[in-house]
Amino acid sequence: MTSFDLRKHSQPTSDAVRDAILAKPGFGDYFSDHMAHVRYTTEQGWHGAEVVPYGPLSLDPAAAVLHYAQEIFEGIKAYRHADGSVWTFRPEKNAERFKKSARRLALPELDTETFLDSLRALVRTDAAWVPTPTSDADECSLYLRPFMIASEKFLGVRPSHEVDYYVIASPAAAYFGGEVKPVSIWLSQTYNRAAPGGTGFAKCGGNYAASMLAQSEAAANGCAQVAFLDAVEHKYLEELGGMNLFLVYKDGRIVTPSLSDSILDGVTRSSLLQLARESGYTPEERRVSIDEWREGAASGEITEAFACGTAAVITPIGELVTPDDRIKHDTDATGPVASALRKQLLDLQYGRVEDTNGWLTRL
Numbered sequence: 001m002t003s004f005d006l007r008k009h010s011q012p013t014s015d016a017v018r019d020a021i022l023a024k025p026g027f028g029d030y031f032s033d034h035m036a037h038v039r040y041t042t043e044q045g046w047h048g049a050e051v052v053p054y055g056p057l058s059l060d061p062a063a064a065v066l067h068y069a070q071e072i073f074e075g076i077k078a079y080r081h082a083d084g085s086v087w088t089f090r091p092e093k094n095a096e097r098f099k100k101s102a103r104r105l106a107l108p109e110l111d112t113e114t115f116l117d118s119l120r121a122l123v124r125t126d127a128a129w130v131p132t133p134t135s136d137a138d139e140c141s142l143y144l145r146p147f148m149i150a151s152e153k154f155l156g157v158r159p160s161h162e163v164d165y166y167v168i169a170s171p172a173a174a175y176f177g178g179e180v181k182p183v184s185i186w187l188s189q190t191y192n193r194a195a196p197g198g199t200g201f202a203k204c205g206g207n208y209a210a211s212m213l214a215q216s217e218a219a220a221n222g223c224a225q226v227a228f229l230d231a232v233e234h235k236y237l238e239e240l241g242g243m244n245l246f247l248v249y250k251d252g253r254i255v256t257p258s259l260s261d262s263i264l265d266g267v268t269r270s271s272l273l274q275l276a277r278e279s280g281y282t283p284e285e286r287r288v289s290i291d292e293w294r295e296g297a298a299s300g301e302i303t304e305a306f307a308c309g310t311a312a313v314i315t316p317i318g319e320l321v322t323p324d325d326r327i328k329h330d331t332d333a334t335g336p337v338a339s340a341l342r343k344q345l346l347d348l349q350y351g352r353v354e355d356t357n358g359w360l361t362r363l
């Protein structure tokens with residue numbers, strides 16, 4: 001058990017301001033009063049675990065992360081249950097993925113116990129920042145953002161000898177804002193997110209930086225997110241800018257692109273594959289071409305599409321917009337399968353149904 005030194009001497013946000021923020025948190029706009037921190041050096045390993053007041057970092061302008069993007073992150077939520085207790089969902093999966101990302105980015109691995117202890121230390125310190133849902137449709141939570149940066153002052157290109165790990169927390173409502181409703185997605189035909197042998201499977205800032213120009217193109221075309229095809233054949237669906245993708249077939253199959261070194265192994269993605277199987281659907285992980293989606297939507301064989309992720313939960317895709325055409329689904333309402341899976345997942349995360357898989361961890 002890592003013991004986190006608590007330093008609470010910040011000027012905490014007043015109750016009135018915090019309550020106003022929690023009533024309408026948006027996504028990623030506000031932050032709690034503290035952050036967790038653990039330092040790494042090659043000589044000392046991980047040390048100095050502490051919870052400190054939230055605030056700007058002091059980094060040398062030559063810190064490696066600022067030049068070579070040696071950085072990884074995670075996204076995980078803390079949910080308040082009806083009895084006031086606070087829980088998180090499958091955090092060991094995030095801890096494992098964080099290690100996998102660290103290996104790919106030549107960063108030191110953080111052990112699972114310290115990862116979990118850092119979440120717990122921060123959430124217990126800033127417990128008042130975990131929003132209380134006002135109804136079953138309210139998907140508010142405290143979004144936790146663990147991240148690791150190369151902080152050594154050195155311009156040579158090699159793995160940093162000094163690294164800092166932090167967790168910050170941001171109260172969150174739905175990622176796409178307001179009520180859940182189908183979004184339009186733009187198919188990028190100009191840009192790729194990741195290529196074989198690259199960093200696509202790792203949760204590193206560079207993958208997201210690489211998606212932003214395409215994301216701007218999506219926004220310019222009236223779309224909320226961008227979808228990427230594989231970088232070799234430009235034919236197979238990979239993932240969206242910041243979430244995985246599922247297609248629903250009328251015969252009960254639920255298909256998502258199989259994992260590869262260019263696709264992120266989403267915790268929500270893997271949970272939905274299991275929940276779908278338990279609910280009698282036939283989940284399939286395999287390559288899916290854009291033509292299969294186009295033809296399946298036109299023939300009625302593919303009835304729904306949705307995006308999923310920690311931030312996005314399950315967000316229905318109303319249409320996929322390409323430079324040449326629109327692959328249409330229901331643009332007004334969430335389809336029945338996405339609705340049912342979404343409810344099942346949220347009910348589980350908020351403790352409204354029994355956690356038969358042991359996926360919840362109390363913070």
Ligand code: COI
Nearest residue numbers: 075076242309310311312
């Ligand atoms: C998440 O779903 O947690 C993500 O990291 C996606 C995005 C907000 C970057």
